Amino acid sequence: MSGLAESGFLVLSGALLAVGLFGILTRRNFVLLLIAIEIAMNAAILNFVYFAAFAPTSASGLAGQSTAVVLVGFAATEVAVGLAIVLALNRAKGTINVAEATELKL
């Protein structure tokens, strides 16, 4: 795989980051906001995996893949906390619209 696909992965990663940013800026539903953050985070993880695949040394390639593994774990943790906030917000306000969550208490 060469040429097109090589820079193509970085173009795809940038496009996914832009899609995630678009979602974060426009959506008001908390679950959709979480999904947009996940899309942006996946763009970052894709970058780590891509650079690991074309790393000059074996140690640096394994370092990139290790980082990607840890990042997947962090992203899953973030979704768990985010959904707990969704449930708490829904119980307190009866809605998961982030525009109505104007105070930092339940």
Next chain:
Amino acid sequence: MSLEELAFLVLAVVAVLTGTAALLVRELVHTILWIAVFFVDLAFLYFLLDAPFLGVLQLGVYAGAVTVLLLFGIMVTRKRIFSREAATGVGPAPVALALLTFVFLIATLGELPASEAAPQSYDPSALSATLFSVYGPWVLLLGIIMLASVSGAIYLVREGRE
């Protein structure tokens, strides 16, 4: 065009389209379906990059656990799960900002050195050896953060909290 390049092109287009569709469809359950396709698509991209462990991890954690968690989040916060989202307008400013970010990122690509090497494959056993020796503190930190966040999540959703 080689088979890998064709596969990459298809997967890349599907990734961008499903990611955008997940954010734009009105039915929230359809959002979950699109995002599931998005996660599986990224897993195939990892397989294409000769990272089988990451691909399986993506399938298990994202396409499996995260999708079910998000579906659960929608189910318990909606009286009817097939309820439509109130139409939220998409103003020109967020679209412009997202496009500007994309253009800016693409503009920096020209400085990358081009290489013709094939993607390097790493044995999952070598990966785990590195992960648990050199990056052991990271894994430990991840475990501690997971414990703290799950405790926090349980505290947040507990009934009868003061």
